[in-house]
Structures are given as C-alpha cells and as structure tokens.
Amino acid sequence: MKTPSKFHEQEISETGIIPPFKVGIVRFPGTNCDTDTFEAVESISGLEPVWLSYHQETIRDIDAVILPGGFSYGDYLRTGAMAAQTPVVSAIRKFADDGKPVMGICNGFQILVESKMLPGALLMNASRTFICEESPVVSQTSKTPFNTLLPEGTRISLPIAHQEGRYYLPEKELREIEASGQVIFRYVNNPNGSVHDIAGVSNRRGNVVGLMPHPERRVRDSSPSRDGLLLFESLLISLRNRFFHPD
Amino acid sequence: MTSTTSRFRIPPSEMEMIQSLLGREPSLTEEAVFSAMWSEHCSYKSSRIHLRSFSALHPRVKAGPGENAGIVQVQDGISVAFKMESHNHPSFLEPFQGSATGVGGILRDVIAMGARPVALANSLVFGSLRHPRHRTLFQRVVEGIAGYGNPAGIPTIAGETWFDDRYQSNILVNVMAVGIVKDQSIMSAKASREGLLAIYIGNMTGRDGVSGAAMASRGFTRDGDDLRPQVQIADPYAGKNLMEATLEIARRGLADSIQDMGAAGLTSSSTEMAGRAGLGMELDVSLVPLRDPTMEPWEILLSESQERMLVLATPQNAETILEIASSWHLSSAVIGKTISDARFVVRKKDHTLASIPISHLTDNAPLYQRPSVPTNRTPNSEAAPSMAGAHSLSDLFHRMIDHPNGGDPRWIYRHFDFEVQTRTVLGPGHDSAVIDLKSPSGSGIAISIVSQPHACARDPYRGGALIVSKAVTELAAVGAFPLALTDCLNFGNPENPVVMGEFQEAIRGIAEASIAFDIPVVSGNVSLYNETDQTSIPPTPMIGVTGLLPALRNRISGHTKAPGLKLAIVGYMENMSLGGSYLDWILEGDVQEAVPSVPYEKIRGLSSFMMASSARGSVTATRAVGRGGIVRTLLMMVASAPSLGFYLDLPKSIEPLGFFFSESPGRIVLAYSAEEESRISEMAKEWNVTFLPLGYTAPGVWTIRFRNMEGNLKEWTENLGVIKSRFQRALSQFMEELP
Numbered sequence: 001m002k003t004p005s006k007f008h009e010q011e012i013s014e015t016g017i018i019p020p021f022k023v024g025i026v027r028f029p030g031t032n033c034d035t036d037t038f039e040a041v042e043s044i045s046g047l048e049p050v051w052l053s054y055h056q057e058t059i060r061d062i063d064a065v066i067l068p069g070g071f072s073y074g075d076y077l078r079t080g081a082m083a084a085q086t087p088v089v090s091a092i093r094k095f096a097d098d099g100k101p102v103m104g105i106c107n108g109f110q111i112l113v114e115s116k117m118l119p120g121a122l123l124m125n126a127s128r129t130f131i132c133e134e135s136p137v138v139s140q141t142s143k144t145p146f147n148t149l150l151p152e153g154t155r156i157s158l159p160i161a162h163q164e165g166r167y168y169l170p171e172k173e174l175r176e177i178e179a180s181g182q183v184i185f186r187y188v189n190n191p192n193g194s195v196h197d198i199a200g201v202s203n204r205r206g207n208v209v210g211l212m213p214h215p216e217r218r219v220r221d222s223s224p225s226r227d228g229l230l231l232f233e234s235l236l237i238s239l240r241n242r243f244f245h246p247d
Numbered sequence: 248m249t250s251t252t253s254r255f256r257i258p259p260s261e262m263e264m265i266q267s268l269l270g271r272e273p274s275l276t277e278e279a280v281f282s283a284m285w286s287e288h289c290s291y292k293s294s295r296i297h298l299r300s301f302s303a304l305h306p307r308v309k310a311g312p313g314e315n316a317g318i319v320q321v322q323d324g325i326s327v328a329f330k331m332e333s334h335n336h337p338s339f340l341e342p343f344q345g346s347a348t349g350v351g352g353i354l355r356d357v358i359a360m361g362a363r364p365v366a367l368a369n370s371l372v373f374g375s376l377r378h379p380r381h382r383t384l385f386q387r388v389v390e391g392i393a394g395y396g397n398p399a400g401i402p403t404i405a406g407e408t409w410f411d412d413r414y415q416s417n418i419l420v421n422v423m424a425v426g427i428v429k430d431q432s433i434m435s436a437k438a439s440r441e442g443l444l445a446i447y448i449g450n451m452t453g454r455d456g457v458s459g460a461a462m463a464s465r466g467f468t469r470d471g472d473d474l475r476p477q478v479q480i481a482d483p484y485a486g487k488n489l490m491e492a493t494l495e496i497a498r499r500g501l502a503d504s505i506q507d508m509g510a511a512g513l514t515s516s517s518t519e520m521a522g523r524a525g526l527g528m529e530l531d532v533s534l535v536p537l538r539d540p541t542m543e544p545w546e547i548l549l550s551e552s553q554e555r556m557l558v559l560a561t562p563q564n565a566e567t568i569l570e571i572a573s574s575w576h577l578s579s580a581v582i583g584k585t586i587s588d589a590r591f592v593v594r595k596k597d598h599t600l601a602s603i604p605i606s607h608l609t610d611n612a613p614l615y616q617r618p619s620v621p622t623n624r625t626p627n628s629e630a631a632p633s634m635a636g637a638h639s640l641s642d643l644f645h646r647m648i649d650h651p652n653g654g655d656p657r658w659i660y661r662h663f664d665f666e667v668q669t670r671t672v673l674g675p676g677h678d679s680a681v682i683d684l685k686s687p688s689g690s691g692i693a694i695s696i697v698s699q700p701h702a703c704a705r706d707p708y709r710g711g712a713l714i715v716s717k718a719v720t721e722l723a724a725v726g727a728f729p730l731a732l733t734d735c736l737n738f739g740n741p742e743n744p745v746v747m748g749e750f751q752e753a754i755r756g757i758a759e760a761s762i763a764f765d766i767p768v769v770s771g772n773v774s775l776y777n778e779t780d781q782t783s784i785p786p787t788p789m790i791g792v793t794g795l796l797p798a799l800r801n802r803i804s805g806h807t808k809a810p811g812l813k814l815a816i817v818g819y820m821e822n823m824s825l826g827g828s829y830l831d832w833i834l835e836g837d838v839q840e841a842v843p844s845v846p847y848e849k850i851r852g853l854s855s856f857m858m859a860s861s862a863r864g865s866v867t868a869t870r871a872v873g874r875g876g877i878v879r880t881l882l883m884m885v886a887s888a889p890s891l892g893f894y895l896d897l898p899k900s901i902e903p904l905g906f907f908f909s910e911s912p913g914r915i916v917l918a919y920s921a922e923e924e925s926r927i928s929e930m931a932k933e934w935n936v937t938f939l940p941l942g943y944t945a946p947g948v949w950t951i952r953f954r955n956m957e958g959n960l961k962e963w964t965e966n967l968g969v970i971k972s973r974f975q976r977a978l979s980q981f982m983e984e985l986p
Binding site: 029030032033035036039040069070071073074075076129130131132133159161214216217219220222223 | 390393397398399400482483484485487488575576660661662663664665666667668669672683799
C-alpha cells in the first residue's frame with residue numbers, strides 16, 4: 001500500500017490536543033442509514049461527523065468520507081447507478097486520488113462499485129430476496145484505514161440488510177484482487193452467493209473500501225454486539241498515525 | 248337512467264338522501280364526491296355508532312380518534328404517534344402494490360402528525376399455504392411490505408401470521424406504524440381558520456386508485472379481476488422524500504395543519520380538514536399537479552395516487568413550503584383555500600363544478616344502526632366429547648409445529664430491514680418489539696401486535712378481551728407497561744346481521760378489557776365487506792398496543808442460549824381451558840370448552856410483578872404463554888440455540904392437555920439463574936401471583952416428567968434435533984419451493 005501523498009492540514013491546538021478529525025457523511029436522496037452512520041462516527045471521541053450533500057462539487061477540510069447505506073435514488077435503474085453520476089462522487093474520486101480514506105457501506109459500496117472506484121459488481125442475492133440477518137465476517141487484512149484494529153483472521157459479527165449484495169468479478173480479475181490483497185472481509189456463512197465469500201473489498205491502493213455488512217449498527221450499548229466500533233476506531237487510529245507520520 | 252341510479256354505485260336509498268339534502272340533482276362531480284365520502288371506508292356509517300364504546304380518555308393522550316393518528320405522551324416533551332390500518336382488498340388483487348401502499352399510507356398518517364416513524368409492525372392472515380395461489384400472495388405481500396418499509400428506512404420490527412382456509416378468498420393485511428414526535432412539532436388535521444392556503448405536495452396525481460375507497464367498501468365477486476386499476480402504485484423513494492419534506496415543514500412550524508391524501512385522496516383530506524373546524528374549502532382542480540392532463544375533475548378528486556400530502560398554511564409561509572417541497576424533488580402547488588362558508592366548492596378555473604355544504608359529506612352522512620343477531624358462543628353441551636385425549640401429547644405437538652401457524656416465522660422477517668435507525672433493542676422473534684427512544688432518560692417503547700382469529704371466531708366477545716390481555720401480558724414479559732391501543736377491525740358484510748352481531752361483540756370485549764387495563768384507544772380502522780360471493784370472513788379484530796419500558800437496560804429477552812437456567816411459570820393457573828386455542832384449531836374445533844374469560848385483576852398483578860422483577864434484573868428470559876401453550880412457548884425460548892433443550896419435572900399432578908396446550912391468558916414463562924429463585928418466588932408472593940417451578944434449560948435434551956390426575960408418573964421425551972428442524976422448516980418449506 002502506498003503512503004498517502006499529503007495529509008489534511010490539521011494542527012495541534014494550543015492546548016496540545018488534536019482537534020477531532022472530520023468525517024464527511026454523504027447524503028443522497030433515498031439514503032437511509034445516514035443518521036445511524038453519523039451517530040456511530042459521533043460516538044468515537046476524536047472523530048467529528050460532517051454532512052456532505054449529493055450536489056456539492058468540492059470536499060474541503062475533510063479527513064475521511066463515508067457513504068452510508070440506503071436506497072439512493074430509490075435504487076431505480078440499478079442500485080448505486082444514479083448516485084454514481086452525482087457531483088459529490090466526482091469530488092470523492094479526487095479526494096480518494098489524494099490517498100484519503102473512503103468507505104462505502106451497503107448502498108455506499110454499490111455506489112463505489114458503480115463509479116468504478118472499486119472493482120466488481122453487486123448482483124441480486126442468490127435467494128433473490130432481501131436478507132436481514134446477523135452474518136459474521138473475517139477480516140483479511142489490517143492494511144486499510146478501516147481494518148487497522150482487525151488483524152487478518154479476526155472474526156467480527158455484523159448484520160447484513162440488502163437484496164443486491166452478491167459480489168461478482170470475472171475469474172481473472174478475481175485472481176488479481178486476491179493476489180493484491182484487496183479482499184478485506186469474507187463471510188463465515190456466505191449469505192448471498194458472493195464469489196469467494198467476499199463481503200468487502202478495497203482498491204489497489206487500499207484507501208477506498210466497500211463492504212455490505214453494516215458496522216454502524218453494532219456500536220451502541222443496546223446492540224447485540226459492538227463489533228462495528230472496531231472499524232470506526234480503526235479509522236481514528238489510522239488518521240492519527242498519518243497525522244504524526246505523514247510520509 | 249332513473250334519477251336514483253348512480254354512476255358511482257351509490258345505493259338508490261342514499262341517492263334519494265343526496266337529492267333531498269341538496270334539494271336538486273347532484274352534478275357528476277358532486278356525485279363523485281358523495282360516493283367517496285359516504286363510502287363505508289370514509290364514513291364508518293355501519294360502525295361509527297358502535298365505536299363510541301371505546302374510550303380515549305386518559306391524561307397521557309394528546310391526540311385521539313379523528314386525527315390522522317393517536318398520540319400519547321411518554322415523557323416530558325416527547326410523545327409517540329401510532330395507528331394501524333388494513334389494506335385487505337388491494338392486497339388480494341395486487342399483493343405487492345397492495346401491501347406496499349398499505350405501509351406507505353400508514354406511515355403518512357403518522358408523518359402527518361409531525362412524527363418521525365421509527366417502527367412498523369404487521370399482522371397477516373391468509374388461506375392455507377397448500378394452495379399455490381396463497382403461497383404467491385403471501386410471498387408478494389411480504390415483499391411488498393419490505394419493498395416500502397426498507398427503502399423508506401423504517402424498521403419492521405414485529406408481526407404475526409395466521410393461515411386458515413376461512414380466509415381463502417379474503418386475506419387480511421394490517422400494518423401499524425409508530426412515530427416519535429417532540430411536543431412543539433405535533434401537528435393536527437384540523438384547520439384553524441379561514442384564509443389558509445391549501446398546498447399540495449408530493450407525487451403528481453394520476454388515474455391510479457380512482458374510487459379505491461368505494462372498492463374497499465364492497466365485497467368481492469367472481470369477476471373481481473376488473474378491479475385492478477383501482478389499486479394504487481407505491482413509490483417509496485418519493486414517499487421518503489415526502490416524509491423528510493413534511494417533517495421539515497412541521498419542525499419549522501410552517502404549517503397550520505396537515506393531512507395525508509389517503510382514501511378518497513384530495514376530497515377527503517380537504518373536506519375533513521375544513522369540516523373539523525366548521526369551515527369550508529374551495530379547490531381549483533386545474534391547479535392540481537397531474538400526470539395526465541386529460542383527467543376529468545371527478546377523477547382528480549377521487550384519485551388515490553400515493554405519496555401526497557395536503558398542507559394548510561398562511562400565505563406568508565406558502566413560499567417556504569413550496570421551496571422545501573422542491574428541494575426534496577416533489578411536485579407542489581397552491582390549489583385552494585379555506586373559506587368561512589362551510590361548503591366544499593370545486594372549481595375548474597371559472598367553472599364551478601361542485602358546491603356542497605360540508606356537513607352533508609360528514610355529519611349528515613348516513614349512519615346505520617344495522618340489524619344484528621346475538622352470537623351464541625356457549626359450548627355445545629350435546630356435542631360428542633372431545634377426541635383430543637385419544638392422541639398422544641407428542642403427536643398433537645408435532646402437528647402444531649409442523650404447520651406454518653406453529654412454525655418459525657424467520658422466513659418472513661428476514662425480508663424486513665428490522666435494524667435501520669439503530670433503535671431496535673428487541674426485534675422480531677420476541678414477545679414484544681422494543682425500540683430505543685434515544686433520549687437521555689434511557690427509556691424505550693415496546694410494541695405488541697395481536698390477533699387471535701380462532702378464539703375470536705369461537706367467541707368474538709371473549710376473543711376481543713383476550714387479544715387485549717395477550718398484548719398486556721406480552722408487554723409485561725419484556726418489562727413494559729401499556730400506554731395506548733390502536734385497533735383494526737376486520738369483519739365481513741355489515742348488512743349481514745350475524746356479522747353485525749359479531750362486530751358488536753368483539754367491540755364489547757375490546758372496550759371492556761381496555762377500560763379494565765386503563766388503556767386508551769387512540770386510533771383505529773374498520774375494514775368491513777371482507778366477503779366473497781356472500782361468504783364473510785370470521786370476526787378478526789387486530790390490535791396494536793404500545794408500552795413504555797422505563798429503563799431499557801431492564802428489558803428482558805425472549806430467547807436464551809444458556810443451559811442450566813431454571814424455568815418456571817408465573818401467573819393465573821386456575822383456568823386451563825382449551826377453547827379457541829391453537830390445539831382446538833388443529834383438531835378442527837373439536838374441543839368443546841369455552842373460550843377463557845380474562846382475569847383482569849390477576850393480569851394487573853402479573854404486570855406489576857414483571858415490572859419489579861425486570862427492575863431487579865432477576866430474570867434472564869421470558870415469554871408470555873402464547874399460541875400452542877406452554878410447551879411451544881418453551882420451544883420458542885430456546886429456538887435460537889441449536890442444541891439447547893429443557894428438562895422439566897413438574898412438582899404437582901396435572902391434567903396434561905390443559906396444562907401443556909391451554910392458551911388461557913395471564914401466564915408468563917421465566918428463565919433465571921438458580922440463585923435468583925428464592926427472590927423471584929418472594930416477589931411472586933408479594934404480588935399475589937402463582938409461581939410454579941418447571942425445570943431447567945439443558946443441552947441436547949427434551950424431556951418432560953409429570954404425574955397425571957390419576958397419579959401415574961409419565962415421561963414425554965422428544966428428539967431435540969428433530970423438533971427444532973421441523974419447527975424451522977414448517978413455514979419456509981412452503982416458501983422456498985416457489986418457482
């Protein structure tokens with residue numbers, strides 16, 4: 001994984017405390033996990049969620065971007081296809097090209113795939129139905145900003161809730177992303193027919209990730225588990241690491 | 248054409264009433280307006296007299312019947328709004344759109360009160376899944392509910408189903424929505440004064456669902472296929488945008504009043520909002536955003552196109568409201584205004600098409616005291632004695648869990664996003680669903696949705712009381728006490744005196760029980776004419792009850808995975824009647840016992856006991872004794888742990904059929920660690936509830952040892968793996984084989 005070129009110009013305040021890192025949460029019409037994701041980021045001391053709108057053309061003063069789940073544009077045409085054409089996604093592409101962290105969850109993953117920022121496609125589940133259930137996954141790498149605290153082989157329990165989550169990639173390209181360590185999460189009990197049990201992937205550089213399970217649903221005291229916190233805490237750790245060691 | 252023949256199927260007697268009220272022939276547009284407003288669906292003309300026995304009087308109630316949804320206060324500054332509604336007729340004709348628009352409609356009722364929806368629940372009754380048609384209907388209804396609730400981002404967290412051939416030609420699809428609202432955002436559907444602008448926001452109006460209200464006010468006949476154009480089409484994407492726009496308008500205090508354009512669309516929303524205040528309404532149909540510009544005025548007035556709201560606001564606020572609508576990609580227009588003359592005036596530019604005193608549409612609408620015959624539900628003492636005792640316990644139990652009615656409902660709820668909004672603390676599969684208010688108080692809202700079709704068919708009065716007591720017991724099981732009730736009364740043809748008798752009896756039971764438990768009835772819906780070719784469905788009232796869980800951390804799950812927990816039953820054990828039970832249904836009504844009456848005082852005691860036990864954290868898991876009786880309830884409790892069973896050794900002699908299979912109200916099964924036993928039994932004494940230890944949870948075992956009334960020691964043992972896999976497959980085996 002390449003080192004990011006330049007990091008957001010964050011400065012230690014006079015008190016010696018690092019101001020919180022800003023995490024942009026993107027809202028499209030039809031996004032419905034926006035508030036959940038916002039609250040999950042908010043629950044991490046050191047991260048500050050900030051709303052990003054689908055029509056904004058630039059992203060400024062933001063350290064990481066998360067595209068939450070939902071049904072952007074009603075899933076009309078094809079899941080994620082319309083959102084991938086919005087101004088904010090062009091801005092996110094530039095943001096990612098600078099090596100900054102981007103995560104797409106569920107519909108956010110579909111949008112990143114549709115916009116070609118991540119490889120592959122997300123097809124209708126093998127069961128052809130919506131599936132909402134707990135589906136444990138195993139981390140395959142600790143090398144993305146969202147896996148820092150999840151060494152290879154770490155099993156966490158997250159829920160899935162989707163109808164189009166069957167990850168697909170032709171055999172040749174599949175071998176390539178496996179070889180380059182771009183598969184970041186695999187299902188323990190493949191719920192939807194994804195190739196190689198893939199639940200999440202990253203780009204080659206490792207700064208853009210997408211996953212179908214919902215980490216933001218496993219952060220509260222009252223949740224069945226709090227495993228989702230690990231992804232957001234990973235983000236904080238990796239942002240701090242890069243802050244202190246920019247190159 | 249004689250003068251009493253209606254182009255909109257208004258009965259001749261009502262056409263005469265219209266002519267005498269107006270003192271002239273109605274115009275085409277006026278006749279259309281009357282057909283909608285006088286339909287059973289809008290006017291409640293057969294039911295209204297009887298609904299008066301429900302009481303909404305309670306200090307917690309902030310909005311009751313007559314509003315879009317009921318509202319009760321749960322803590323300082325925060326209230327919940329909720330309502331339940333049927334979409335039976337449309338779902339039978341077009342199951343996906345029928346159920347999806349049912350969900351959309353009930354959500355808009357809650358949204359119109361200014362509340363953000365946080366939960367959906369449903370109660371579904373179908374014919375037997377042996378019929379391929381019902382498998383398809385069921386599949387598509389489940390997908391339709393998911394197809395609206397999931398994209399709208401509202402978790403579907405509770406539900407129940409019943410499959411019964413008495414519903415082969417009329418399925419029931421009832422949905423409930425619950426929302427949270429801050430006091431300052433509570434809206435009303437009552438105009439405050441004249442001179443308010445009527446602002447249309449939402450999807451454009453099309454020809455879909457024209458006369459839907461009138462359709463739902465008739466029975467089906469064999470040639471019912473031609474009704475499909477009267478079913479509306481859902482657009483959850485626009486619906487979600489409309490939700491956000493409406494909530495923004497309410498939150499910013501821009502609206503005077505809001506109403507969903509539901510049944511009879513523009514007509515009912517505009518006349519009702521003005522009518523509640525004794526005002527009039529003037530509309531210009533040429534200003535309504537249309538999908539098809541060739542639509543006739545009467546079509547525009549009766550269209551039930553989805554995702555539309557009518558907002559009344561002062562002229563100063565109109566501009567901002569239109570801007571909000573457009574920022575959410577919605578059509579909007581000022582289409583009329585409230586006037587001091589209490590008439591409904593419809594114009595198309597300069598032409599006046601209708602001018603009707605609003606009281607003729609609402610207060611002077613027909614009100615029928617339909618003839619009824621008393622229902623005789625006392626058991627037949629002449630009948631041959633029950634054969635239930637001739638079957639082995641094991642055989643009876645297998646028949647229960649092999650049937651979709653007794654099987655695992657997981658196939659259904661995995662279609663529903665039951666976790667979006669991250670409020671779900673107890674989701675589907677528990678007695679009551681529990682959601683997090685996300686307020687500093689740490690409290691939660693519990694939701695229980697209940698029907699008991701077989702008990703209500705056997706005795707609608709006792710059945711009505713039973714469903715209320717079941718909901719109270721289910722709320723108690725998770726540690727909640729009841730706040731308020733909403734109902735959906737599904738019956739057959741009210742012109743049939745037998746049906747009308749059942750209707751009155753069911754209402755008597757629900758009203759009696761809700762008063763006994765001090766639960767206000769804050770909203771509701773009546774669905775009549777559930778009949779096909781003159782055959783009516785059995786009486787099927789359904790209720791949804793919200794409860795308050797003062798501290799979420801005290802909630803009690805309905806599942807356990809832990810071996811070695813003690814099991815006990817608490818509550819009222821004096822009546823072990825099998826009348827109206829699932830066993831009675833499995834044996835085709837063979838059990839000649841009365842449907843049990845409700846021991847109100849005992850259930851109030853049980854509720855208090857559960858509140859105290861949950862506050863002390865003594866109990867690990869609980870379940871109200873439900874469908875199938877104690878043994879099936881225990882199975883549900885250990886169902887999520889593949890290898891967990893139980894070993895029961897009953898301390899006293901029992902009459903096995905009643906003990907194992909009775910669904911008499913007011914009993915809860917508890918699982919707790921052994922060291923808590925003395926404390927729990929002490930508390931039971933304190934609250935005067937019977938406490939009976941049963942045994943404990945155990946890995947790999949399913950054994951029940953007991954003495955029958957003759958004093959003989961018996962042992963009932965099952966292969967745990969076989970039981971669990973049969974339970975899991977009972978419903979899914981029908982559905983997963985669909986082509």
